[in-house]
Amino acid sequence: MSDPETFAAGPASELDGREDHAPGDAPSEDAGYWVHNANFGLALSVLLTAGAFAVVRSDLVWGPAIPVALLVLAIAQMGVQLVFFLHITTGPDNTNNVLALAFGLLVTFLIVVGSIWIMDHLNHNMMPMQQLMQMQP
């Protein structure tokens, strides 16, 4: 539509003629490729899930560290599913998708961590509601 020379500096030139990717797209390669991809993702997910259950059931991990281990495994599995099921990559054709994801994760992080932090300090400074209720005759 327009002169490619003018816009050659943009990442469009790195796309080998392919335009852009929507999240979850499975373009160009044949179906077999995506089946292998999904198999690999499933195998990794099963491993990570089994790992999470194992961490809780056995005493492989030091007790107080279990929540951290579970969080790590959960985040790893979310990453696996993003890559192998949702086909999110770091390629130039995925910039917008990854940026949107990063924005969403930032907001999620702010809400969860912010709320926990605020309410935790509140509970430290104020008497928790249950104790207040228990004090009532």
Next chain:
Amino acid sequence: MSGDALPAARETLRRRGEDPHRLGHRAHGREAVAGTGRGGSGPASKRIVVGYGFWIFLLSDVILFACFFATFAVQRDATAGGPTMRALVDMPRVAAETGALLLSSYACGLSYAAANARNKLWTQVLLVLTGLLGLAFVAMELQEFVGLAGRGIVPQRSGFLTAFFGLVGLHGLHVTLGGVWLATMVAQVQFKGFRPEIMHRLTCFNLFWHALDIVWIGIFSIVYLMGASA
């Protein structure tokens, strides 16, 4: 009327004549900007627009879940003398639920690959399989809730149980509504075939279903497993 039309534009041209270097009057970016935005190609195709828009919706849905997660984290100890998370966890059932949803997600991914290869039979078979596994998940969750209610463990009991049922129930509701959507998708593929708009909807459904599995990873790790180990 042309005399007083476009005063600013005429003024700019006059000043440009007086100031050959156009100091301070030059619009920036007269040269092509090597901007990061890919404006070169014009509007994106419908496929990209639909997929991206749905992606943005999913992010907003994840933020919805984040609020329920945050509430759960805050209310976890607000048991009001009632049962704690430990009393609620039934490990084999959680494992079965997790397995069902993971396999459902996997089947959904395969159905999408089949749809991309325009194979109607396999697309439909795998979509139905996706739906059955999702149904199994919902059934197990319902059975869990009914069982808990039988033991007097209901959301009205305490702030903690409210947060628990709210978070897990919201996910269950999403899976249920996703199932209704899936049923209409099966019908659409059957009667309309792989038209562009049906393919766009399949892309969106695929994204939705995977996202529900990703949310479930958070729920079984943070709600159930952490609750069982605490």
Next chain:
Amino acid sequence: MFGKLTWSAIPFDQPIPLITSIVLILVILGVLALVTVRGWWGMLWREWITSVDHKRIGIMYGLLGVVMLVRGFADAVMMRSQQAFAVGAHRGYLAPEHYDQIFSAHGTIMIFFAAMPLVIGFMNFVTPLQLGVRDVAFPTLNSVSFWLTASGALLVNISLFVGEFARTGWLPYPPLSESAYSPGVGVDYYLWAIQISGIGTLMTGINFVTTVLKLRCPGMSYLRMPMFCWTTLASSLLIVAVFPILSATLAMLSLDRVFGWHYFTSDAGGNPMMFMNLIWAWGHPEVYILVLPAFGIFSEVFSTFSGKPLFGYRSMVAATLFICIVAMMTWLHHFFTMGSGPAVNTAFGISTSVIAVGTGVKIYNWIFTMYGGRVRMTVPMLWSLGFIFTFVIGGMTGVLLAVPPADFLVHNSMFLVAHFHNVIVGGVVFALFAGLDYWFPKAFGFRLHEGWGKAAFWLAFIGFWVTFVPLYWLGMLGMTRRLQHVWIPEWGPLLDWSLAGVAILVAGAAAQVIMLVVSIRQRDRRRDTTGDPWDGRSLEWATPSPPPFFNFAQLPDVEGEEAYWTIKLRALESQRLDPEPHYQAVEMPVNSAVGFFTAFFATVTGFSLIWHIWWLAGLGLLGAFVGFVFFAWRDVHEFHVPAEEVARADRARRAARTALLGERGAEAAAS
């Protein structure tokens, strides 16, 4: 059968709401009768109700916003007069339970149903034109969004006649809003009206993020987009980020109220403070959702009427995105006094002060845009200058409130009320009036009357300060907000001043109405034949006024910032337009009634959930589902505008443009 709904829901014993609603119903019936007599139903249905054209939807949003603005303003007049009358031994004319509904309705309506629709209306009308494209990313969804917003507004107004509205303030703080303390349907009206319109707003946000990021004309890279598009993007990103929080919070409160759950109750482990935390995690960014597009409007106005490019365009973009991110990190400053302690309060106090830096950058950029330019003192420019003065002072009182120890002294006082009206009226409302005057010729094809516009500005500007300076003062004296009765007689004179200010504001509103009436009567004289009445710089001015429904015969090819300005200067210099393109057929989305039907079912469902008519709620949801499937099943999504029709429209536009070049250009074109 009908849940909690009985005849006692209709306020036969309260004259004010009864008379108001009878008048309202008569007005509505009158309008419907007029439409029927004139035979406008078919036209309305085809051209407006089922329209998916972003310009039409933008205008409908504007209309909804203006009607609700009048309603909210009427509430404001009642509040200010009640406080002025009810001092000392006097009781005023509003009973406490009625007064409480009025201040709740005022805030709710002004934010959700006046400011939001107006801001979104501008986003709708302007953004696709400025990006050089033919519509938004999801035109049908856009229509659904609008009708859901209208459905929420309808529910709020039904509460005037059937039942009652919330008495809990514009944000229903628990435990007051829990069923134990607010057993009536008022809070339910609030919850479902906001929930329904909130879903509409969320879809608007998704739509515009996708539109700005994925639909731009060739050559329109990010750093060539007009400032208004950047602010639309930032505002839409914030909508996507925080409206789910609103939905979640209101859903939790609904679960508490309907099923007796314990999210925010004060017993059984519920945590009312979590509501403050969540609702403000939405509420603070909401302020920026409103004000960022307002900043975009001012940027366009300053640049156009100074005849210069926007000063510091890139710093403006950076400041916009900075505000977009930091806006989500300041929410605790709305409840410093809750008791989270020094560490938390300090962190949020600092982030609140820091966000003012981004706004400061913008203020300086606007001032420098005027510097060295030939400033034309038009009506939009007056609003913009009034904004700078008003907003800087409002911002400074905000920075005062950002200091937690200072906030403890004036928290929930009239000082706070004055502060947020200072920023919202000075920032958002002034922008809306500036934008109205600026884009009105583009939307309707004729200019608004200058004299009445200027009168409206001066009356609003003076009236604003006369109204709100006394409120700052009262806040410093210790008057808390939302008082139905004032015990301290010394405050009486200040409240009278404030009421006098309201009288000036009423005159300002009257001037706006007269401006509209006079302009419409003189429309043939005020016609904008050129499409570029203000000597504008962005692509919307490249179209005729009003633009054809397909906006552009051929998508423009943009070569730099200020796309239209570049084209215009080239044409002026060479005294000829760019060569006529090869016209092709244009593909446009077909009209759809799905938005209207969705809103109909949403209203039915919302109303029955408010009154606990469960079977009807179920029917409403089923209807909406069937509607969606029916919509999904349609086969025709687009129609083609033939190339000849496109060519005819564009040749007329080119003729008008050629006339604009001046006599020599016209002669050259003729020869």
